[in-house]
Every structure is written in structure tokens, then in C-alpha cells.
Amino acid sequence: MTRSTEDTSGPVMWVTGAGSGMGRATSVAAARLGYRVALTGRRADALDRTAELVAEAGGRSLVQAMDATDDDDVRAAHDTILGRWGPVTRTVLSAGLNTPYRYWRDQSVSTFAEIVQTNLIAAARVVDHVLPGMRDAGDGVVVLISSYSGWRFSPDAGVAYSASKTALASLAESLNAQENANGIRACHLCPGDVDTEFLTMRPTVPGTSDRREMLSADDIARAVLFVMESPSHVCINELVISPTKKNGPAGRTSTGGLG
Template identity: 55%
Template sequence: MTERRVLWITGGGSGMGAATARSAAADGWTVVLSGRRADRLDEVAAAVRSAGGSADVLPLDAGDPDAVAAAHDTLLERHGRLDGLVLAAGLNAPQRRWDDQSLPTFRAIVDTNLTAVVTVVDAALPSLRASGGVVVVVSSYAGWSFQPGAGVAYSASKTALGSVVRTLNQQEAPHGVRATHLCPGDVATDFLDQRPSVPDEAARAVMLQPEDIARTVSFVLGSPSYMRVDELVVSPVSQR
């Protein structure tokens, strides 16, 4: 019997991360879900298992390097391997302009969107080198094209993820590691509640859905080992 590939998902308790977990599990991956809210992770894991998939839960503050390293060690103890990494956690705030942002909030956004991504990749990289693994960094349309409403901290942190992915691909190719900078446009998730003006149901109805992003991630995860998807931008027809 073929051994299941193992996929570690941060931000796995909701939105795009949760949808990716369900989709990847249906494709035969064992999904390991991390995030700060254990109850949400447990709900997603239960849904995966009830559909016949394999799921594990590792609650985690990805901003804590020691906790990330310990979680990675636990993952290896439980599953023996790591073949893929999806980084789907994100943060923004309604106060996101130069004239209303605060520096503590700025740091929190950059820590979540950028520093935590680098922290998890750094911890997972030895295992990904061993497996020739794939990394999907869920960035944003604002990481690909300047979006005035996205905010100072969010735009800066998401744009920087492009460089994170480029350096991974340039430096880790000899190990077979592949990374994708995934830049979704508007997606109808709870993340929209962090906007200064929260979109209504009519606006959300014409956006991408979390399952659309999950299918996109599945395409990257299912690509052959000789194929790398450096950057991928997906957006709804309604995107402006």
C-alpha cells in the first residue's frame, strides 16, 4: 500500500486553510492542521475524518519559533515524513492607513503574514528537502498588484512573500523543493470582517469561495515533481 503523503497546513481552522484541508484529504493526503484555536482545528479534523480522510491537529502560535520547532518534531514523530506545506494564516486590521494605523498592530500583521511564514518554512525545510516537498504560500492579490485599500502593513508583508518564494525556488531547487506564491483576489471568508467597510452578502456572492482556492492548491500539490508553479494569481470576474 502506498504511504500517505503528509501535508502541514497553518491557518487550518477556517477559510481557505480549512477548505484546503478537506480537498487535500480527499486527494489522499494526511493533513496536519495548525492554528491558534484548537476548537476550530478539531472541527475541521472531524469533518475530514467523517468524509473518510486522515487528519491530525497541532495547535500552534506560528509566531513562536520554539513552538514551531516542537510542532514539527511532533509531526515527524507521529507521521514520519513531511511532503507539503500550505501557509494559509493571515491578519489585517480595519485601521490600516498611515493616518490611523498603530505600530503594535503593524508589527502583529507583519509577524503573522511574513515572519511566521518564514519561521514555519525554516523549521520544515529539512523534512521538505528529504521528500522533495512542495510549499504553497497563500499570499494575496495585494502581494501581486498594488491595492490601495489593503493597508500599509498587509501590502508590505504580502508583497514580501513573493521574495520569500523566489529565494526558496532559487536556492532549494537542488533538493527538489518547489514553492508557489499564490495570490488570490477577493475570497468570501471571515477575513473580510477585518475590512474598514465590511462587504455585504451580495458582494460576497460574486467573490471566489474558499473551495475555489482549495482546488487551486490541489492543482499545485498534484503537479509532477519536475514542475514548479512559481506564482499563481486567481481572482473573481468582479475583482477591481
């Protein structure tokens, strides 16, 4: 199902995983700055709620349920955005997946493949669709929302999750090496612990006191918009964000169980 609030002004931003957490927060923050925001994700009801929040923020949205691991779905979503609003010049890849079964002793290869499909291959698929329009425009920003465990090895984050998120760094580096000349910049954004519903995928779900020390989805949204709003001659290749810890050495961040 596709719905939109029509307006042809403002840059076009496509947010995957827009139905919750960091994707939702980024969509609402971008709307406040005048972006037209295309919202995609698997859950139509969650996307509708994000669209309501975008409208409350005075923004414009286009909603389309989409499985980012399905090329036909991604192509159809991109064609709809292109036909309704024109080229996508800002992309936030926020769709992600993990599992409580994170170790070689208990993981399955089928789940490993599903996680890699969602976290890595789906991101590359969306980028592949938007790059021609960005090249034609001579302008584009891609933010790959990764993880602290994609920047520094985190033993409890999961075999598949760590591998797929680490690979996003290479995706960003290759984009910058090959596409900076076309005005396209990519950022590998690596948040530490963030208090979102994604925490339910952990073997042990953190309690209220632990969540109070974490980053919020709005913290990540501000970081994404910092990257998006930077001047065109500035490429923020990688950005690592971690919560301060009140009960430990200054500047130290827990890396256990990320994702």
C-alpha cells in the same frame, strides 16, 4: 493539545491557519486525495471542527493548537508531526492577519509588527523547520497563500498587510532559486476577493450581494491542490486568481479593500 487519527500512508501536508477559510477548505480537499493533514492554528475548537470535516471526507488528521509567531510552538508542532508521521513534504501557509486600521494616519506600529509577524515571519519560520526533511526526501512543495495585493498594489489593503504579502513573493522566489535543485518548489498564490470570515477585518464588511461575486474558499483549495498535484518537474512559481465581475469590464477585478 495534540490529537491524531493514525495511519502511515499518504504524503504529509502541514496546513497553518487550518481552523477556517482557505486553510480549512484546503485541508478537507487534500484529505479527499489521500494526504495525511496536520492541522495547526490558534483556536483548538476551530481545528477540531476541521478535523471532523477531514474525517467525514475519509481523511486522516493530526490536530495541534499552535501560535505560528511563537518559535517554541512551531518547533513543538513540527517535532510532533515528524515523530508521528515522518517528514512534511507538503506545506500550505494559510495563517493571516489584517486590521481595519489600514492607513498611515490611523495604524499603530505595534499592530504593524503583529501583522508582519503573522503574515511573513511566521511563514518563514514554518518553512525553515520543514526544509531539512524536504531536502532529505528530495521532494517538497510550499504554497504561500498570499493575496492579490501581494501581486499588484492595492491601496486599501493596508500598509502592513500589503508589505507583508508582497514580501511573500520574494520568499517564494528565493526558495525556488536555492532549493529547486533539491526537488523543492514554492508557489506564491495570490487570490483576489474570497468570501471567508477574514472579511470581518475590513473597515467596511462586504454585504451578501458583494460576497456572491467573490471567490470561495473551495476555489482556493482547488488551486492549492493543482499546485500540489503537479508533476515534480513542474514549478508553479506564482498563481494569481481573481473572481470574474458581472457588473464591470470583462476580466477586471476590484483591488480595493483586499484582505
